[in-house]
Amino acid sequence: MKTTNDAWDVIVIGAGIVGVASSYFIGETGARVLTLDETHPCGGTTGACDAAVSVATKKPGLMMRLATAGLETYRSLTAAGIVKSFHQRPTYLVATTTEEAEVLERHAEALRAAGVAAERQTGDDMRRLVPGLSERVVAGVAAPDEGHAVGYMVVDDLLRHSRANLLRATPVRRILVNGGRVAGVATEKGDYLADTVVLAAGLGSERLAEDLGLDLTIRPRKGQLAVTERRTALPLSGSLISARYLLSKGSQKSSGPESETWSRYRLGTVIAPLDTGQMLIGATREDGRAETAVDYQALAGILREAVKIYPPVGEGRLLRAFAGIRAAVSDGLPILGPHPTIGGLWLATGFEGDGIGLGPQVGRIIHRLIAGESVGEDLSPLAPRRFLRGERAA
């Protein structure tokens, strides 16, 4: 196979939010960076998802701390005029039963322990904060310092300022290794050489890592969403999220039995107002499903639950529905760090429902890891080493 270019310092595989953010930060150092995508920027999950830049919905511990840093990175990129699509706004978590209220109580405690502003509210307090909220809501948590950013717009912002080169329609077939070090990537257009490679291919990462001794166990997890038509004067000032969303995401544990619909779709309601006056309403978490068709039963469930929490959502008309596919890792954590045995190869993948909030921060972390700088956080729970073939815990 011919060699197309041997002058790259770093190759990044994947032009979703994680790959593009990594390329942006690495490119800032003056390194020659090539980003390759099998289709085009946002051709994967980043192009079909929701837009919460949220700490309040994260699992307590490392993921919550990373999300806090993620929010900070969005603020700094916004202040620098690089990202224009990020907005600060509150998240409102709501409970409609006493069991859900207990879930929120536990979660609010974890948020406060992590230093996140999160106020517990009664149902009446929540109705004052969110005009139009259903009488069914018995309790809530208001997290004022959250954010919102549409993934493909963030990618667009970063690409506009990035010094990295981008190659579309170039699927990477294989990662090249020579003498225990990464040497580049093989594509149908030829080999591209670099002694540093970042694997940020989302759902495509598992196959590429397979040849390199890693069994990543990344599974598709489908999420269906509906979008309303534009309406003026939307009264909703932030995202409304059900307590069940925390359970569906695994950020909190349930103590009760799961209904049939819950088991199949694992629906956790999110109602997110967009700048356009539309509302994004979702979403399911369907394990093992990788097809992007929308089904009537899921959509009916999503809308029914949304109207239960926030009746005004039923007054508008639906414009469309779509599904995106999350990359879910078997142990519920993303994969971030160096390949355990191949020098120069870095992995940043498996961000399930968190990649929009975390993407720019992960890009910054990848850049610092490559530069040998401190990232100020113990990332060993996310290390690719946990998937090294033959060394995995039973």
Ligand SMILES: Cc1cc2nc3c(=O)[nH]c(=O)nc-3n(C[C@H](O)[C@H](O)[C@H](O)COP(=O)(O)OP(=O)(O)OC[C@H]3O[C@@H](n4cnc5c(N)ncnc54)[C@H](O)[C@@H]3O)c2cc1C
């Ligand atoms: C319904 C839904 C709702 C969501 N809501 C939120 C939310 O509110 N907040 C949040 O933070 N996150 C959310 N997410 C998650 C978020 O969308 C993802 O975590 C994020 O987009 C992942 O970005 P990525 O760059 O890792 O992967 P991707 O966007 O999938 O990018 C990977 C890229 O790699 C390319 N690729 C794959 N294989 C190869 C190959 N062999 N060669 C070259 N290129 C390759 C693909 O074409 C793709 O462009 C949601 C996801 C879904 C589905």
